[in-house]
Amino acid sequence: MATVTIDGQTFEFEGRPRLLQFCLENGIEVPHFCYHPAMSAPANCRQCLVEVGTPEMDRETRKPRLDDDGNPIIRYFPKLQTSCTMEITDGMVVKSHRSSETVERAQKDTLEMLLINHPLDCPICDQAGHCPLQIQAYKYGPEGSRFEFEKVNKPKQIPLGPEVMLDGERCINCTRCVRFTNEISKSHQLTIIERGVRNYPMTPPGITFDDPYSMNVIDICPVGALTSRDSRFKARIWEMSKTPSITTGGANGNNCYYWVKDNQIMKVTPRDNPEVNEYWLPDAERLDYKRFNEDRLQGPAVGGVASSWEAAYDAAASLMKEAGKGRVAFLGSAYATVEDNYLLTRLADALGSSTPTFIPHVENGRGDDWLMTDDRTPNRDGCERLGMSPETGALATRIENGEVDVLYVLEDDPVAAGILTAEQLAGVKVILHAYNTTNETLPAATVSLPAATVVETVGTFVNQKGHAQRVRPAKSIKGMNRTLMMEVGKSRADLHGTPFDRWHNESNLVDCQPGWVSLPAVAKRLGQGMDYRGPKYIMREIAESVSAFSGATYDAMGDQGVRLEDVGAAV
Amino acid sequence: MEPKTGKAGDWRNYERVLLPKVKDLHLLEVYEANGGYKALREILTNDKWDPTAVTNEVKKSGLKGRGGAGFPTGLKWSFMPPINPDIPRYLCCNGDESEPGTFKDRQLLEYNPHAVFEGMLIASYAMSLAGSYLYIRGEYADWITHMEGELKKAYAKGYIGKDIMGSGFSTELYIHKGAGAYICGEESSLMNSLEGKRAYPRVKPPFPAQKGIWGYPTTINNVETLAAVPEIINRGGEWFAGIGAPTHAGPVLYGISGHVNRPGVYEYPTGMLISDLIYEVAGGIRGGKKLKALVPGGSSTPVLRADMIDGVTMDADSLREAGSMMGTSGMLVMDEDTDMVSFLRRITHFYHHESCGQCTPCREGTGWLENIVTRIDEGEGNLRDLDLLIDLCSEMEGRTVCALADAAAWPVRYTIDRFRDEFEAKCKASLVPSGVELTEATA
Ligand SMILES: Cc1cc2nc3c(=O)[nH]c(=O)nc-3n(C[C@H](O)[C@H](O)[C@H](O)COP(=O)(O)O)c2cc1C
Ligand code: SF4
Ligand code: SF4
């Protein structure tokens, strides 16, 4: 097999990989700025330079020439080469900064150059702390600067569009943002203007950077030149914990990180997943987090009066006990996890009710054949795999016909969705798990059980392509339990649990419970044992008992989720 | 001592071919009346000229590119990949001419545009091209307008377009007005500019012959290079190879500017003695002054001190030995009164202004160089600035996408190297204690 030697270590390779990408995939650090694996390589930052040599070939035999010791004679390129554009060939020898002083020097030089006109306003820059320029300057840069002139001034605090703010002086001209709009989102809304050291990115005249994916340039910008108008200046990066999860505003299950400070979501950024969303996230899904912080329903209520959780569970159970057999209707939710919906179907089954239905939430034209979908729910596929079907109006008819005493609603809002009216609900007792005070079904609720949202629970969602992915709690709620404690996103390990741990404090705790806590509590009171040690075990049972979920364990899902058909689930 | 003769032979009786003494040669009628488009007709109608034969004739001529790098033209043409009828191929004629000290292509575009067209058409035939572009710097607006008129006439006469002269060969020729930046003359940047993109040079490889304009195989040649081609066909490669310096043959346009009595563009054989060009061709130094320095081939080529040009001729070999380059043969002549610091300040300003800004070392380095040289020129510099300048040159050279960073660094490196005393003299006097001789330690 073909081999390449990097800093004395030999690797095998196939095809014609690019050197920098190959190094990244093999865990070899090569400093760089402009290269991004999803886009073309302009080789403009010049930070990834390495020494490259290839074996000297004998023209006749077409074999490498050997020296006296029998080793191939290596001929080095006279100039340093950019590893981002260099194709690896058999027998190539590469020296990075780890084994070449020339390379080490070149990297130091490039950083010296990058910093001479950089404002060095790290103390007020949102990128500080996770800034490739800052990190590399500390690691490989020179001590101090030999530059003794006025820095170049460029436009600052320029809104490029509704979401993205430009600081031209911080820009290092890597062109990643421009390439993103040219090659990935194809909106072509950014270009570099001016020339030379005055260069910075800008929209063409008369154009606003309103690309629905505009905020991705914030993440790929290797400096703080592009910041989020929504979240800038709100939290330093080291004050936040970062939890891998998925967004729930659509059916694609885009992978993300939730960033939390003081138990509030501060921002949402993409998490790489080649199967689902690659490196990207639509703006709409990044900005769809205020509902986790604001208007949260606090604490249970019975008959509109605040109560304890125990009292609310009692009330819910007795409502169902009093109802006639089959006269409790269950409404599941494509917003809720597979686990919670499964528990609901079990409860419905145990009470002799028909299988829960769920409300479809579809907004035609919202989808874009990329990461946005017409379907606004994250778990329709999961509901259908559990045998639930979309609500078509049958529920309203049953209520109209007086066949329903109690309506049990899991994490949805039938009134706002137009499935049921307040008048129709006037005659039935409603048990409602809701997230927000804005839930329009809430006034009709006899028992209200505030529900944990995706950022506060553990569970599984199945995207529109049958990709099952699990979520973890990004923040705490009042009444944490052991499972939540084990799973919750941690901030810096060395601070975890100390008074300096920004995550671990008591502010902004919402008094709510995940479905997998509240549903078994209600079920137990009805004599239905649902004893699980946590969602993981619920999912294990689902994988064993529901063929559409065969093999769908948490282990199989890992960080990147799993295509259900790949683990043997029925399609 | 042997008299220095150079390699240009009897240059005083040299008969011009690129810019012949013909009135109104810029008009098609006049060009035709003086043997114009004869070479094109010859290769298209005489069976002995298949495309390879044309390329071979150019190879035989020893013609080297006149755009700065001096690459053998015939060899460049033969780098085009084998013909594939589904893949169009192109030629770009580089008329962006923007390097300080270089103004010779303009002369051809003004006085002999049809030679450029004809050269492009012959090249198109030799490389079987679907079309060619003549990229002219936008500031040459008047000549562009005139050339567009002449191009129309050439089309009407059937020299360009479908089935030229009934030969079955078809090719198009377009004139493109440049976007007003020095960097547009760098070949890959030129292609981006032509495509309507920002004129950022491209990463090589892929080279233009593999992936050029619109992603198709492309050759780029300078205006003067292509203008020489018709006469190579008319008179033969051997005739061309016999002119001037054997290793850098042919007629060449010398653009002489600076402190001479008769600045201008002069056509002579290559291999002329620099002294002949200055003292005889250009009429000597203005005001009878002494020569101090010479930049032989456009602002990026290393400056030579007067004492370094003795016996040096204008061809790649001789200039390399002397410590410089042929470049575009745009010669900047400086007399004894020239302030070399101020000269360098102007040069660094140019490269600072013209860096496209793509690569870190060039974008940042060009400005830093100008900053420091300016400070020295204004008497505010320190001696250690000189070492810093040399250091910065090393940080820029050979580390960028295109050669502009090298072009910006060389003048700094060599001007300081060759005129260091002048730079030291301009540095802040206070830093040099009087009576102390400058050594490396005190500097
Ligand atoms: C910064 C820069 C500017 C250049 N400008 C010109 C130019 O104005 N005209 C030109 O013919 N070549 C220019 N060149 C050289 C071209 O890249 C290319 O080598 C040349 O056009 C090839 O033609 P030739 O082989 O006929 O010399 C420039 C190169 C660089 C690096
Ligand atoms: S704004 Fe950021 S991403 Fe865009 S070119 Fe500048 S440094 Fe690169
Ligand atoms: S070397 Fe300078 S001019 Fe050339 S591509 Fe890089 S930044 Fe642009």
Ligand code: FES
């Ligand atoms: S990563 Fe920027 S030049 Fe290679």
